[in-house]
Amino acid sequence: MSKEDVGITVSKNADFSEWYTQVVLKAKLADYAPVKGLIVLRPDGYSIWESLRSTFDKKFAKNGIRNGFLPILIPESLLGKEQKHFAGFNPEVFWVTHSGTNEIGDRLALRPTSETLAYTMYAKWIQSWRDLPLKINFWNTALRAEIKATKPFLRTSEFLWQEGHTVHTTQEEAEKEVMKILEIYKNTVEEELAIPVTTGKKSEKEKFVGAVYTTTMESIMPDGKALQMGTSHFLGQNFSKPFEVKFADKDNVEHFAWQTSWGVSWRLIGAMIMAHGDDKGLVLPPNVAPTQVVIVPIYKNEEGKEKVLSKVDEIKKQLETKEIRVHVDDRSGLSPGYKFNDWELKGVPLRIEIGPKDIEKQSIVIAKRHNREKSTLSFNEIEKIFTILQEIQKEMLEKAKEQAKENTIEISNYDEFKSKIERGGFFNAPWCGKLECEEKIKEETGADIRVIPFGSENEDLKCMYCKEQSLSKPVFARGY
Template identity: 70%
Template sequence: MSKEIGITVKKDENFSEWYTQVVLKAHLADYAPVKGLIVLRPYGYSIWESLKSSLDQKLKATGHENGFLPVLIPESLLSKESDHFAGFTPEVFWVTHSGETEIGDKLALRPTSEALAYSMYAKWIKSWRDLPLKINFWNTALRAEIKATKPFLRTSEFLWQEGHTVHATKEEAEQEVMSILEMYKKTVEEELAIPVITGKKSEKEKFVGAVYTTTMESIMPDGKALQMGTSHFLGQNFSKPFDVKFLDKQNVETFAWQTSWGISWRLIGALIMIHGDDKGLVLPPRVAPIQVVIVPIYYSPQDMEIVLSKVSEIKQALTKHNLRVHMDVRDEVTPGYKFHDWEMKGVPLRVEIGPKDIAKGKMVLVRRDNLKKMDLAFKDTENGILCVLDEIQQNLFENAKNLLREKTREVTDFDEFKSEMETGTFLYSPWCGQTKCEEIIKESTGADIRVIPFDAKIQDSKCIICKNQTTIHAIFARSY
């Protein structure tokens, strides 16, 4: 494969360019004609489908149902919760005309769905018998990201999942918040093989309109943080302006308690950055569109017949285990080209079978995570390949955990903090809880509080800025 076709920069030398090349050359996505938008290609969409299918099953198993919301929201509705809407105003795309005719009430292209969903919930909920109401929406959202765009990480339109639930009690709503966050963590760690740190956002960084926001954060190889998903306790902050209330069992009218939560295709961006290497994409088996690619090797018609027969047999055996298997029977390119092509696309396991392998009763396996080769007897095909795929999944997770450990440091001195932040890292530091100190750190270093971990050490320390005693320890980082 020529350098023009393959990845032409090294990951640790030009991370941004490397990332863009992987997105484009691995056929995940391409740039759309409108700045800030991307077109998701089938290979990239398949990864999203895998995540969507897994999470959808988990949500339905816990009593959530899917719904659909339109993309247009009238300005008059958005302004009902003014503080919330103000947080999105700079990013809103507006529809002002229908054909050549100017419309009266401007329509926003959905930046988020709270206002629209809750105006409907107010119509649907009348009694405690209607609760809990737990609806999930697989939507797109639109936010004007014109300047610093990056495929999957920062685009003007993105695929996401947003859940909006209504509960009779505060306790039930808060349980929902934590249950969803744990569901997200399980999905990201077990399927994307990316470790995350869970906790709360600070008051300054929480979702606008929420009582509090829980989050899961990860760090990328370039030292920047990426928010992987959030789950918000909204309290009654939205039920009151949108009149979401119900008659309880004592026939007393009361405002409901609400949550909202979501993840987006940003997870695909994290997947690329965490696991990819200088050859291109590296995919964990559980979300890979193709888990096993079989490359037949032959140089004569006689060999071709024998090899393709064996390859078909192997594929049939593997698909019985619901593995996603592809036979690369392209005759217009060489086996070497195929090897490089599938390595760039990140297929977890390559199987090579030629006439000499058949004579020896074995095949050659090549792992994408470490590029190691091994022989596997045909008689051990099914168990052998299933075991190797599990090893690849686990190895990618362990490598990512090592990255997280290497890039997380505990710092209590602000001069050291500023120095360490230049290297790109998660800095775990004591903070007094005051927004003023948080803002000083942001102004001085460009870093903000990514997460106040649930498992943070409870110990007396002095705030890294004001030196007041505190037991709060937060993780600071620059972010995407």
Template identity: 90%
Template sequence: MSKEDVGITVSKEEDFSEWYTQVVLKAKLADYAPVKGLIVLRPDGYSIWESLRSTFDKKFAKNGIKNGFLPVLIPESLLGKEKKHFAGFNPEVFWVTHSGTNEIGDRLALRPTSETLAYTMYSKWIQSWRDLPLKINFWNTALRAEIKATKPFLRTSEFLWQEGHTVHATQDEAEKEVMKILEIYKNTVEEELAIPVITGKKSEKEKFVGAVYTTTMESIMPDGKALQMGTSHFLGQNFSKPFEVKFADKDNVEHFAWQTSWGVSWRLIGAMIMVHGDDKGLVLPPNVAPVQVLIVPIYKNDEGKNTVLSKVEEIKKILEAKKIRVHVDDREGLSPGYKFNDGELKGIPLRIEIGPKDIEKESIVIAKRHNREKSNLRFSEIETIGTILDEIQKKMLENARVKAKTNSIDISNYTEFKSKIEKGGFFNAPWCGKIECEEKIKEETGADIRVLPFGSEDTNQKCIYCNEQSISIPIFARGY
């Protein structure tokens, strides 16, 4: 087996795009499907998604949100009921036109998003104030015609995501829900994936079509491009009116409801790969790692093998009793060095090395994946490995915050802005609030407003483009 078959052959710094693709494929997270724009999720990749799903489900449940299921096909006539929203997705929609060999009358869209379908059902389910709030989350796939410039997890024609849709009696209640969800997203991404995010609102130009406003969380990737990590939308009554989502209040007076929608996708996994990975491969935060501890037994003969494997089994049981996910690489015919490299490629957070000499010393060797530090740990200290994993998780977030900060620039001169945007990064630049300036900046530099951070209001500076009084300091960046 050649090195090209096993390890990463390009540098993250020198060829970021190729490095990313190799990590996805060689760490066995996903593979390309026979249809262009689609990928197959492999067990380790799906395990990470399941971990995120479990965390979100627990947090959603505490917020009174239940899971449901929606079919993938949506009639064209249904999409047309909310024309502005549908027009935004129309170029990306896959259409089903035949049933067997027979043409169908009303074309069926493969779900680009589910607002129209969900709210058709909600209008049937909601009659009075007693039915509110209605808060349902759907774990499903969405399909959008991303045939050009596809990249695993980041931009594919079909992707896993969750989309939540809630209905409320008052505007205030709905807007509070928007913020609750955004906070759940932020905390989960930072605590589970160790990725720092910035939260705020999208500009009018960049908001979700059909929303009154969109809140977002954005993160900067190591190549200087921004990645939208998740969004939470206040829909107002923009959907409740065309879809007649109404309720009778306590006085039997009918009102249109107030709504929200929100979602994250498996692009969170793509962000995790980019933020933490290195030239050896994947680097997984312990909280989401399918395997948190890899044990590599080292021996030369059958006598040593029996002694070492007996101790390995003892250590494995101690760790599993602590709910730590452990894998023993006892494959025959492969050297310890090969197993070390394989574990590093897959990003396993902590490796334990143990051989006869270690047993004599009543200790093991531990190697941390995120910084590749090695040290000795006595048998009596093995139960501290859970604490070590917690420290790794915390340190990975701290390191990511430092890197993100170095990729963030305060800037007020447009000439300087244009010269530096090529290298990428988050640019905190004053803006007058006019869409004309936003569009010109996008046209001339390729950078758009990623987020208007909460608390970024500012009237003391001049717009970076037109030099008129600013209203805020948004973050500009080129994005995925």
């Protein structure tokens, strides 16, 4: 028996980091590549990404966004056009310096992000107001030198993501786009992955380098650490000016354009694993599960096998007419108990058990993965499984919301904050808006401002750190 056939050997509460890694590997979502910091996606892991991609693509298309492709190599001379932006990525950049044995001269960066490349092309494509708005999304990989403290899906040197880049004639239109995208992200993560998020803005210190401001969505994980789930940036004219992204208006007067950029990565898969998994392994929300229902036939002899498999095939076809993703586990030489544990490890939302006695009773046994409840359904109730999957999806989101609520703390006393931050959580605390207070809090506690929630303006309280008048109540937390 191989190591990956052994179940999870640590408790989620006892060793969260080791538990997480075991779930990724043993549920066969991904594996480590030969190069440090890189992972290989296995079919189930990639299927989840494809599901998210499909959902995003449909929503992007409704918003007038089309997909394109960008190459991975960016000349260093191009990056120098927006030095402040690129300086933020410089320590993480992989460089190509040779072609074969020959030096190439102008070094080539392996894309850490694509603003400079995309906007060089946009400057060529845009001449007049008739070319705008220009809205393109790119499904890419990005590379950043994450060699230390790597974690599958959460922190790797190469990762899958989408990055959108839009160009507009007015500031107002661009800012509306920023919020539209953030809303698409929020709805998708909550509806597909059953993970609640808090949306708002990043502080000046934490915003995307080169942006006027950054909007973000943040989630609190069961271990009390925050995870950035996605960002949408208003770039203003900070890139259009150095890259000369200009348009002529209806009076043939030339203007610099207004721009946005935004992205999510396969970090969303890591969040899903952490938010829902348990000591048995992965727990998948039905909407993104590669297999939504697994059928385990139970029989002792050939006569029973033929009878059971005939009924199983009938049930499978019935479920597939409802577009439910079904798998029949008819592997020989393995006990039903082994198969049950195997599918629980892989997180399949619903298991159907059926044997000769069940056929006599004209019923099946169903087992829900998220709460491990078992019940029976009669043969004429099979179609209820579609509704049951919808209920599971809803229940998983409600449970995650409850966990997030339990991990969210209102606080205004800094000494109390310091004593509680070790346990983790989202801390809603008053802040004066000053960079020095933000930096001191980070330096002394390891917690930073994850998000300043929309509507969190507050001038009635005193800053948690300096006791001067507060401006807002950001979420402070330690993060991944």
